[in-house]
Amino acid sequence: MPSSDLTDISQNTDPSLKTTPNFLTSPISYISHHAQSLLIKILKQGPIPQHLGFIMDGNRRFARKMNYKQVVEGHFMGYDKLQEVLDICLHLGVKVVTIYAFSIENFKRPKEEVDTLMELAKNKFVELCEKSQLVNKYDVCVRILGNIALLPVDVQEAAKKAVDATKHNTGSILNICVPYTSKDEITSSIKSVIKSVENGHMQIRDINEEIIENYLYTYGSPLLDILIRTSGEIRLSDFLLWQCHKNCYIHFVNCFWPEFSLWEMLPIILEYQLNYKSLKEKRSKSGLQIASSLS
Amino acid sequence: MTPYSINLWPKTPINSLHIEQDLKNLDKVPKHLAVLFWGGINEKRLKEAAQLCCWAWCSGIKMLSIYNVEDDLKNNAQLLQSYIDTFSRHFFINEKFIPIIRVTALFASTKNVYSNNENSNLPDMQVNLISYADGRPRIVEVAKSLAEDVIQGKMTSDELDIEELDRRLSVPRFSEPQLLILFSPKIELEGFPPWHIHLTEIL
Numbered sequence: 095m096p097s098s099d100l101t102d103i104s105q106n107t108d109p110s111l112k113t114t115p116n117f118l119t120s121p122i123s124y125i126s127h128h129a130q131s132l133l134i135k136i137l138k139q140g141p142i143p144q145h146l147g148f149i150m151d152g153n154r155r156f157a158r159k160m161n162y163k164q165v166v167e168g169h170f171m172g173y174d175k176l177q178e179v180l181d182i183c184l185h186l187g188v189k190v191v192t193i194y195a196f197s198i199e200n201f202k203r204p205k206e207e208v209d210t211l212m213e214l215a216k217n218k219f220v221e222l223c224e225k226s227q228l229v230n231k232y233d234v235c236v237r238i239l240g241n242i243a244l245l246p247v248d249v250q251e252a253a254k255k256a257v258d259a260t261k262h263n264t265g266s267i268l269n270i271c272v273p274y275t276s277k278d279e280i281t282s283s284i285k286s287v288i289k290s291v292e293n294g295h296m297q298i299r300d301i302n303e304e305i306i307e308n309y310l311y312t313y314g315s316p317l318l319d320i321l322i323r324t325s326g327e328i329r330l331s332d333f334l335l336w337q338c339h340k341n342c343y344i345h346f347v348n349c350f351w352p353e354f355s356l357w358e359m360l361p362i363i364l365e366y367q368l369n370y371k372s373l374k375e376k377r378s379k380s381g382l383q384i385a386s387s388l389s
Numbered sequence: 390m391t392p393y394s395i396n397l398w399p400k401t402p403i404n405s406l407h408i409e410q411d412l413k414n415l416d417k418v419p420k421h422l423a424v425l426f427w428g429g430i431n432e433k434r435l436k437e438a439a440q441l442c443c444w445a446w447c448s449g450i451k452m453l454s455i456y457n458v459e460d461d462l463k464n465n466a467q468l469l470q471s472y473i474d475t476f477s478r479h480f481f482i483n484e485k486f487i488p489i490i491r492v493t494a495l496f497a498s499t500k501n502v503y504s505n506n507e508n509s510n511l512p513d514m515q516v517n518l519i520s521y522a523d524g525r526p527r528i529v530e531v532a533k534s535l536a537e538d539v540i541q542g543k544m545t546s547d548e549l550d551i552e553e554l555d556r557r558l559s560v561p562r563f564s565e566p567q568l569l570i571l572f573s574p575k576i577e578l579e580g581f582p583p584w585h586i587h588l589t590e591i592l
Binding site for chain 1: 524525526528529531532533535536537539540546547549550551554555575576577578579580581582583584586587588589590591592
């Protein structure tokens with residue numbers, strides 16, 4: 095028997111951690127909730143990807159499709175969906191989730207939208223370090239990846255606070271890419287490597303793929319297993335180019351981000367599980383190749 | 390809905406007129422198309438690649454990059470060029486002229502291998518053969534040469550930006566493809582040069 099709380103949720107509660115729906119008041123929610131739990135239990139019997147990347151695309155188009163008064167409402171729905179998807183991923187046992195929150199290119203959007211997004215980011219960073227049930231439930235360490243100096247100062251500070259507040263958490267990692275482009279990440283990595291050479295900490299001949307990888311923002315996370323982009327667009331848009339270029343499955347899903355759910359994730363995880371052995375073999379093979387080229 | 394709707398009819402075009410029919414349904418054609426090679430290198434597949442080059446030229450594509458993880462495709466550049474030359478003679482029978490399709494195997498060093506030295510004219514379509522070495526390893530090479538430049542005082546590390554890397558990574562003939570096609574149900578990039586595909590549509 096489920097707990098007897100009703101499904102009425104106040105505005106302040108984390109929507110992803112709703113109390114269990116009651117069969118009598120909302121049978122469909124109840125069935126759906128329990129089907130999801132069962133599905134997650136089944137998936138957990140097989141291998142689970144360690145690192146997932148998401149390009150959360152389609153918020154604005156979703157808002158237009160639903161005829162919201164303002165297009166930015168789509169971004170608020172997008173944030174709610176993010177909570178939900180994070181809950182699913184962490185429940186499944188994914189160790190690291192990397193999300194493309196804001197691209198450096200997005201600064202070119204209308205000022206009003208950019209300001210709203212920055213405000214949303216700031217509020218959510220504050221929420222993450224102060225009272226996020228998700229962070230507490232899964233012991234999430236929040237990391238902000240990107241050229242942070244490009245953000246408004248108040249957002250930078252909120253971001254730093256969120257990172258500081260969660261840096262000792264060891265349960266799982268949430269990488270929030272804002273503001274980010276992969277080319278910027280690779281460039282900054284190469285710059286750091288060169289500075290290291292300038293300071294005498296490294297020789298030029300030591301520079302190799304592994305070194306560049308160690309200086310990327312994603313250092314410390316396991317290899318990227320799956321990259322998912324919603325809204326049907328079939329581009330990478332400068333996201334995790336270095337990380338996804340081999341031994342990583344890329345999925346372009348044909349629904350807007352606020353419509354994404356466990357049902358869309360299901361075939362993706364299943365495919366990963368079916369191909370797990372061959373992925374592992376490919377990875378160990380390329381590990382050997384790099385080792386032999388280094389020696 | 391992607392602007393690149395590919396017509397997946399099973400009929401193999403015999404000559405260029407067939408392609409023109411198919412093209413009428415497309416909104417947009419990429420100037421630079423990239424393709425992941427489909428399996429091991431053998432005679433049959435090289436002939437298929439030659440066909441692909443001709444079809445690509447008909448579609449208005451100016452540059453075609455064929456990627457194979459190993460270097461053996463590059464080693465067969467001459468052979469591919471000869472298949473293209475043979476094939477184009479009867480494929481383009483209805484055209485006023487036979488287009489010059491030049492195959493180049495890109496190597497990490499600056500010396501590229503040209504397989505067709507007869508014409509010094511600009512080709513009508515350029516075919517690049519690329520491999521894993523053109524991806525991350527190339528980025529490593531560029532990083533090393535940048536480090537040397539910085540140590541020698543030719544530039545400062547602060548001057549290093551995305552544009553500089555763009556310049557050094559665009560080997561003169563390998564620009565960014567607009568479209569990348571994989572012939573497999575799963576999307577796995579297998580080491581395709583990461584820097585060049587930041588905005589590429591992937592099918």
